[in-house]
Amino acid sequence: MAGFRGIISVLSALGLWHLMSVLLGGQILPSPLSVGRDFILCLSQPYFYGHFLTSARRAAAGVAVGLLLATPLGWLMGSFKKLDLYLSPLLFMTYPVPKILFLPVLLVMLGLGEAPKVVLVAVTVGYQVLVVTRDSIINLEPGYVETFNGLWPGRRRKLRKGLALVRHVFWPASLPSAATALRLASGTAVSVLFMAESFATERGLGFFIVEAWGNLDLNRMFSGILAMGLLGGAFYVLANMAERKLCPWVSRKN
Numbered sequence: 001m002a003g004f005r006g007i008i009s010v011l012s013a014l015g016l017w018h019l020m021s022v023l024l025g026g027q028i029l030p031s032p033l034s035v036g037r038d039f040i041l042c043l044s045q046p047y048f049y050g051h052f053l054t055s056a057r058r059a060a061a062g063v064a065v066g067l068l069l070a071t072p073l074g075w076l077m078g079s080f081k082k083l084d085l086y087l088s089p090l091l092f093m094t095y096p097v098p099k100i101l102f103l104p105v106l107l108v109m110l111g112l113g114e115a116p117k118v119v120l121v122a123v124t125v126g127y128q129v130l131v132v133t134r135d136s137i138i139n140l141e142p143g144y145v146e147t148f149n150g151l152w153p154g155r156r157r158k159l160r161k162g163l164a165l166v167r168h169v170f171w172p173a174s175l176p177s178a179a180t181a182l183r184l185a186s187g188t189a190v191s192v193l194f195m196a197e198s199f200a201t202e203r204g205l206g207f208f209i210v211e212a213w214g215n216l217d218l219n220r221m222f223s224g225i226l227a228m229g230l231l232g233g234a235f236y237v238l239a240n241m242a243e244r245k246l247c248p249w250v251s252r253k254n
Contacts (some may be wrong), residue, residue: 030218038219039226048208052227055205058114059193059231062121063182070126071133071178075170078137088134095131099124100192107200117196117204121189128185132177140173172247179243183236190232205231 014032021031042048077084077091102123106116197206209224 027218030222034219035222035226039223042220042223042227048223048227051203051205051208051224052231054203055193055197055228056231056234058117058197058204059121059189059235061118062189062193063125063186063235065118065122066125066185067129067178067182069122070130071174074130074133074174074178075137077130077134078140078174079170084134084138091127091130091134095127099127099188100195103192103196112200117193117201120192120196124189124192125182125185128181128188129178132181133174136174136177137170140169176243176247179239179247182239183243186235186239187232189235190228194228 017029017032021029077087099120103116103120106119110116110119193204194206194209197204198210201207205224205228209221209228212218212220212224
């Protein structure tokens, strides 16, 4: 039943798109049929695949870096009050700032290569994961930690105890929230990646879209937009699959 509703939703969106194309004229808004034909044509061109894979590689690298840095930092901030007192004011002052504003700074610091684009995606994803991970540890029921300490008494082997605490308490407590934040951040990450690829580069879907727009090739431009949307949707689906695999208790609850 859910799949049928999804099909109805997609068909309704395509119908509305076709109606707007008729009202505005194909020179302003191409019809979904013409864009679909051009998109299929693009799929047969290595040039298009090169742009798509470049954007996918940048997005994947940025998401991975953001997760690997933000998740343990969120655990530390949620666990140590003194560290949180120092870092949380900076976090919440910079969190509302649109991350795309960091792009000129990153270009000056890191140059015009791959690094600023990957770092921008990492910052975008990392902020959202950091906030929810920190909050999930702060709001963790004290009984869980007390039970763990009761099962691991004494002060010996602090490193092993800390790793076990992360594995058996912090990891399952924060993972569902981090997966939700990752799903929400996937669209934002693709948006900032488009902005980062729209200038000072010659590779990526952002460049592909802007180049087509500059040439007034609207079908090609919308094909690039469709590919960018599919890229964001793919990251959303992968995050959802990872949550179901790593958090089976959440899937059963839902």
